[in-house]
Amino acid sequence: MSLPDFTLIAPQLIVLVTALIIPALYFLTKNDKVVGLVSISGVLLSGAYLAWMIIDGVSGDFLSVYAVDDFSLLLTGLFLTVVFLVLLSSLNTVERDHHHGEYYALLLTATSGMMFVACAQDLIGLFVGLELTSMSSYALVAFRKNDPRAAEAATKYLVIGGLSTAMTLYGFSLLYGMTQSTMFVDIAAAIGSAPTAGLMISMALIIAGLGFKVTTVPFHMWAPDVYEGAVTPISTFLAVGSKKMGFVALFKVFLVGFIAAQATVVTDMQYIFAALAAITMTLGNVVALSQTNIKRMLAYSSIAQAGYLLIVLAVATPYALTGGILHMITHVFMKGGAFIIVAALAYVAVGERIDDYKGLARRAPLVAFSMSIFLFSLAGVPPLAGFVSKFVLFSSGVGEPGAALSGEWVWLIFLAVINSAISLYYYARVVKYMYVDEGETSERIKVPVPFMIAILICLVAVIGIGLFPEPLISLCESAAAALMN
Amino acid sequence: MIPIEMFLGLSAILFAVGAFGVLTKKNGLVVLMCIEMMLNAANINLVAFSAFFNDVVGQIFVIMTITVAAAEVAVGIAILLNLYKTSGTTDLEDINLLRW
Numbered sequence: 001m002s003l004p005d006f007t008l009i010a011p012q013l014i015v016l017v018t019a020l021i022i023p024a025l026y027f028l029t030k031n032d033k034v035v036g037l038v039s040i041s042g043v044l045l046s047g048a049y050l051a052w053m054i055i056d057g058v059s060g061d062f063l064s065v066y067a068v069d070d071f072s073l074l075l076t077g078l079f080l081t082v083v084f085l086v087l088l089s090s091l092n093t094v095e096r097d098h099h100h101g102e103y104y105a106l107l108l109t110a111t112s113g114m115m116f117v118a119c120a121q122d123l124i125g126l127f128v129g130l131e132l133t134s135m136s137s138y139a140l141v142a143f144r145k146n147d148p149r150a151a152e153a154a155t156k157y158l159v160i161g162g163l164s165t166a167m168t169l170y171g172f173s174l175l176y177g178m179t180q181s182t183m184f185v186d187i188a189a190a191i192g193s194a195p196t197a198g199l200m201i202s203m204a205l206i207i208a209g210l211g212f213k214v215t216t217v218p219f220h221m222w223a224p225d226v227y228e229g230a231v232t233p234i235s236t237f238l239a240v241g242s243k244k245m246g247f248v249a250l251f252k253v254f255l256v257g258f259i260a261a262q263a264t265v266v267t268d269m270q271y272i273f274a275a276l277a278a279i280t281m282t283l284g285n286v287v288a289l290s291q292t293n294i295k296r297m298l299a300y301s302s303i304a305q306a307g308y309l310l311i312v313l314a315v316a317t318p319y320a321l322t323g324g325i326l327h328m329i330t331h332v333f334m335k336g337g338a339f340i341i342v343a344a345l346a347y348v349a350v351g352e353r354i355d356d357y358k359g360l361a362r363r364a365p366l367v368a369f370s371m372s373i374f375l376f377s378l379a380g381v382p383p384l385a386g387f388v389s390k391f392v393l394f395s396s397g398v399g400e401p402g403a404a405l406s407g408e409w410v411w412l413i414f415l416a417v418i419n420s421a422i423s424l425y426y427y428a429r430v431v432k433y434m435y436v437d438e439g440e441t442s443e444r445i446k447v448p449v450p451f452m453i454a455i456l457i458c459l460v461a462v463i464g465i466g467l468f469p470e471p472l473i474s475l476c477e478s479a480a481a482a483l484m485n
Numbered sequence: 486m487i488p489i490e491m492f493l494g495l496s497a498i499l500f501a502v503g504a505f506g507v508l509t510k511k512n513g514l515v516v517l518m519c520i521e522m523m524l525n526a527a528n529i530n531l532v533a534f535s536a537f538f539n540d541v542v543g544q545i546f547v548i549m550t551i552t553v554a555a556a557e558v559a560v561g562i563a564i565l566l567n568l569y570k571t572s573g574t575t576d577l578e579d580i581n582l583l584r585w
Contacts, residue, residue: 124546131553135560142564151571152580154564159516159577162557163507166523169550170500173530177493180538182546 008062011046011053011076012115015083018042019108026101036091039104043087043111047080064183066119070482074325074475075118075248082241082332083111088454089340090233092347094143103143107237110136114245123172123182126249130168130213133245134161137238141230153229160212160222168209174202175253184252191257191269203269206253207276213246215303216310217280224299228352232343235295239302240336244328247309251321251483258316259484274314274412281307282415285422294342294354297426298335301378304423305331308416311393315409319400321480323393326473330385330465334377337458341371344451357430359439367447368434370459375427377462380420385465390420392473492533500526513565513575517558524554 006013018039026035050073059069066072086107094103113132120126138161142154176182178199179190190199211219227235258270284304291297305327312324342352344367350356361368377386397413399406447455465472499522506519528547535543569575 124542124549127546128549128553131557135553135556138560138564142567145567146571148571151564151568155513155568155577155580158561158564159507159513159520162517162520162561163504163523165553165557166500166503166520166527169524169527170496170530173496173527173534173546176531176543176546177534177537180534180540182542 004063005060006062008058008060008068009066009116009119011050011080012112012119014042014046014049015080015108015112015115018046019105019112022105022108023101026104032095032100033091035100035104036087039108040084040087042108043080043084047077047084050077050080061121062119065122065125066116067121068119070475071325071479072119072482074479075244076115078244078329078332079111079114079118079241082114082237082244082336083107085332085336085340085454085457086233086237086241088450089236089343090231091450092448093231093233093343097144099143103140106136106140110140110237111241114241117245117248120252121184123176123184123187126252127169127172130245130249131165133242134165134213137161137234137242140234140237141226143231143234147229149229150231153226156222157226164209164212164219166209167205167212171202171205171209174198174205178202184256187253188257191254203254207250207269207272210246210250210253211276214243214250214306214309215280216276216306217283217303220280220284220303220306223303224296227299227302228293228295232295232339232346235299236336236339236343239299239339240332243302243306244332247306247312247324247328250313251324254313255316255321256484258313259318259321270314270316273310274409277307277310277314278412278415279307280304280310281419285419285426288423289426291426292354293352294357294430295339295352297354297430298338298342301423301426302335304419305335305378307419308390308393311397311409311412311416314412315397317396317400318480318484320393320396321483322473322476323389323396325476325479326469327389327393329472329476330377330389330462333458333461333465334374334384334386337374337455337462338371338378340451340454340458341367341374344447344455345445347451348445348447350445354430354433358433358437359442360434360445362442363439364445364447366452367445367455370455371434372431373459373462375430377466379424379427381424383466385462385469388466388469388473390416489533489537492529496526496529496533499523499529511576511578513568513577514562516577517561517565520561521554521558524550524557 022035054073061067110133113129116129120129138158141157144150179186215223281304284300288297288300309324312320377384380386380390394413394416397409503519503522507516510516528550531543531547565575
């Protein structure tokens with residue numbers, strides 16, 4: 001028996017090895033900037049290798065647990081981008097804390113878990129990846145351990161995360177019993193054919209378990225608490241990284257089977273996802289209206305965005321999947337950018353209440369401009385990235401391009417559009433505070449360079465994807481095709 | 486040979502007891518124990534199916550989940566210990582700094 005081809009999972013291995021080096025390095029140097037920069041270079045190295053894999057068109061199969069194809073490569077790249085932005089915004093945020101070695105190491109192990117989820121092609125690989133990320137995130141939320149709010153947020157996250165793990169695992173065990181296999185290919189075939197009662201129970205448990213991860217209403221209650229209690233870069237990481245991982249898992253377990261069955265019948269489960277999508281986006285947007293803390297507002301808006309992404313599982317066509325992947329990518333830049341600005345402003349002693357943002361345009365013009373772009377993009381204002389991805393995602397509900405229109409999901413898309421309009425209200429309120437209202441001081445704010453780099457990357461991405469979406473859309477199309485395969 | 490329904494029934498009962506405990510108990514440590522019980526219910530399922538199908542994959546899955554559960558308890562107890570240090574309690578109903 002020969003050794004498997006480890007070069008296929010080299011991006012993950014590079015991140016993991018960096019994560020193992022970091023604590024030792026911190027022990028030797030006791031310098032937070034050194035470990036931060038080493039983490040960033042590890043991520044960049046992994047990204048460079050990944051870029052080479054994408055250009056070279058590498059694909060293959062690692063021990064039949066992990067598969068490398070267009071889908072996993074694109075999503076791995078997405079998670080690396082997330083952690084890169086989070087690391088940039090961490091450099092200054094945690095400089096006055098202790099235990100930097102653990103912080104960066106846990107961040108990197110969490111990322112490698114996400115990257116493994118992106119590649120997983122069976123339940124065992126998926127479960128281990130999910131748990132690697134979850135456990136690292138519990139510890140990361142508790143990072144400021146003397147802060148009672150962080151301790152409380154971590155406890156809530158731990159209990160709810162543990163419950164969701166247990167439900168997912170029980171669902172997986174029943175799924176294994178019903179299909180005699182842990183491979184997604186066989187599971188998709190079973191879901192595609194007439195589902196038995198046992199299969200329905202296992203699917204319900206998995207939906208509930210993964211629903212916690214992607215903050216589906218009614219499993220969303222932990223998210224605002226945890227995002228508020230955690231250090232802001234970690235909130236960014238959870239909102240844009242960990243949630244995407246949950247969606248990747250849902251896509252892998254359910255979507256392939258749904259689309260296979262689509263030719264003959266719309267499965268009942270799709271209606272469940274449609275109902276979840278409708279409740280999630282509506283509740284997220286309505287509750288966000290009344291928030292006074294900007295991190296909680298962004299948390300509820302991120303619940304609403306999860307509702308939009310659930311449309312993919314309801315509509316279940318390759319075109320919807322393309323839109324879903326595209327929206328996950330643009331969401332990283334717009335929501336990530338907004339969270340990074342919150343982190344940057346918290347660092348320069350602007351508060352986390354929305355009132356504290358009054359008059360920001362005079363104090364920090366570029367930051368205020370970027371924040372407005374991100375918020376408008378989240379609301380879906382053209383010509384920004386959020387408009388493009390929402391357009392592709394929502395239009396998938398009325399049929400494939402070029403095919404006959406279908407009336408099945410029009411109500412859901414209608415609701416999604418109404419919700420986008422509602423969301424514009426609370427996004428625009430922040431913009432009004434920044435540009436129109438007078439603040440208490442008009443003293444200039446100087447945002448540190450690493451934050452500025454992260455913000456500018458997001459800004460360029462949001463505007464660039466909005467103006468020239470075609471290359472990215474074709475990448476997403478090939479990724480969707482690879483997942484369907 | 487014991488029929489597989491027995492094992493599935495046992496695991497379903499364990500899972501239900503664990504879920505009931507998570508939802509009703511106030512002490513964080515007890516809640517953590519209940520979560521472990523739910524994870525072990527899944528393990529019983531996996532081993533039972535594995536023996537039933539004569540397929541080794543289920544047992545591999547169980548080894549993975551036992552490892553994961555052990556790691557989860559390690560992280561979980563550290564977090565609860567930290568909660569006790571900052572707020573002087575492990576009672577989940579007493580922590581209410583974050584509310585909407």
